[in-house]
Amino acid sequence: MKRSLILTLAFLILTLALMAWPSEPALAADPNNGERLARRWCSACHVVSEKQTGTVAEAPPFPVIARRPDFSERTVAFFLLDPHPKMPDMALTRAEAADLAAYIATLK
Ligand code: HEC
Helix, strand or coil, rough: CCHHHHHHHHHHHHHHHHHHHHHHHCCCCCCHHHHHHHHHHCCCCCCCCCCCCCCCCCCHHHHHHCCCCCCCCHHHHHHHHHHCCCCHHHHHCHHHHHHHHHHHHHCC
């Protein structure tokens, strides 16, 4: 009896968790997570914040990207899903790409 109650509760919690998952609006990008991702995955080549100095390649610093007149969060997020050859394909998820784009947008 107790055991089945626990199982039922566990099932309920799992169901609720799964229901909550996709209801997270796809466009609510999280720039804080984007910053974390940028530091981890992008800072080897890009200047990812105003504070960082010195980088390696010809990769444009993120603040520079953010200030381009044609900058758009959507375009950057889209680009990150399928970057061009000079940049490694990091197999980012849509959410990660959106978070990164949202973070870059904060550097304007
Ligand atoms: C191995 C080095 C490297 C890493 C790591 C890297 N990039 Fe890049 N990235 C480049 C280079 C080089 C360019 C410039 C490519 C060019 O001009 O052809 C670039 C260009 C870009 C651009 C500009 C594209 C445009 O429209 O001009 C964006 C945005 C960008 N990177 C985002 C990121 C993000 C976000 C990450 C981390 C997830 C990342 N990059 C990681 C090397 C890198």
